[in-house]
Amino acid sequence: MSQDFSEIASHLAEIGRRFYSCGWVLGTSGNFSAVLSREPLRLAITPSAVDKGQLTAGQILEIGPQGNLVGDHHGKPSDESVLHIAVVRARGAGAVLHTHSIWSTILSDLHVTEGGLTIEGYEMLKGLAGVRTHQHREWVPIVENAQDMALLAERVAGTLKEHPSSHGLLVRRHGLYTWGENLAQAKRHVEIFEFLLEAMGRTHLRPQPC
Numbered sequence: 615m616s617q618d619f620s621e622i623a624s625h626l627a628e629i630g631r632r633f634y635s636c637g638w639v640l641g642t643s644g645n646f647s648a649v650l651s652r653e654p655l656r657l658a659i660t661p662s663a664v665d666k667g668q669l670t671a672g673q674i675l676e677i678g679p680q681g682n683l684v685g686d687h688h689g690k691p692s693d694e695s696v697l698h699i700a701v702v703r704a705r706g707a708g709a710v711l712h713t714h715s716i717w718s719t720i721l722s723d724l725h726v727t728e729g730g731l732t733i734e735g736y737e738m739l740k741g742l743a744g745v746r747t748h749q750h751r752e753w754v755p756i757v758e759n760a761q762d763m764a765l766l767a768e769r770v771a772g773t774l775k776e777h778p779s780s781h782g783l784l785v786r787r788h789g790l791y792t793w794g795e796n797l798a799q800a801k802r803h804v805e806i807f808e809f810l811l812e813a814m815g816r817t818h819l820r821p822q823p824c
Contacts, residue, residue, distance in 0.1 A: 619674075623658055627669045627673070630644070631666065634665075638808055643713075645660045645692035647660070648709040649708050649709065656677070658676055662692050681695035697791065698710040705774060707793035707795070710793045713790050715789060718807075719789055722784035725756055728756075731753075732754075734752065739806070741805070742803060742806055743781065743803070752780070752810075754782055
């Protein structure tokens with residue numbers, strides 16, 4: 615096991631515990647990955663059906679370009695490995711993080727008929743890579759969910775091609791996918807999006823006065 619893998623695995627485990635404490639990956643929801651190499655493509659990724667609140671570096675797996683387990687690891691890679699690979703290939707990402715928060719789930723359902731939702735006017739938008747002003751308009755596309763992961767990966771890849779400037783996407787009733795050049799940037803993007811989605815949700819869904 616390389617030192618790079620060990621360090622990345624530790625960071626992924628730490629992120630899992632952190633996001634669990636925020637309520638963004640409860641139960642066995644969510645999955646995280648980071649690129650180990652491009653040629654050949656190798657990703658460190660969380661295993662399927664594990665409690666992210668108790669995630670350890672020893673549970674992190676290594677997969678190849680088809681989502682296949684490689685090396686001497688034992689376990690089942692996340693069922694959504696192919697989605698991570700699709701994002702890495704479409705965006706050249708160094709890390710992909712998927713959360714399953716209440717607000718991302720609710721808003722992905724409310725706005726699905728629009729194909730996505732616009733976030734603008736929030737200072738926190740400046741935490742997204744390349745964004746310099748709160749006047750930025752961030753379009754967050756929404757992809758219809760599917761149990762067929764190959765089909766869902768095609769939808770994700772097509773959506774990313776259609777919206778090349780997006781920093782994240784929502785899968786209907788499934789949560790947020792975002793990415794970054796590295797784990798630190800991807801983690802920041804999760805924090806930014808989760809803040810913005812909650813702010814929008816609380817603003818638009820608050821009880822109206824009689």
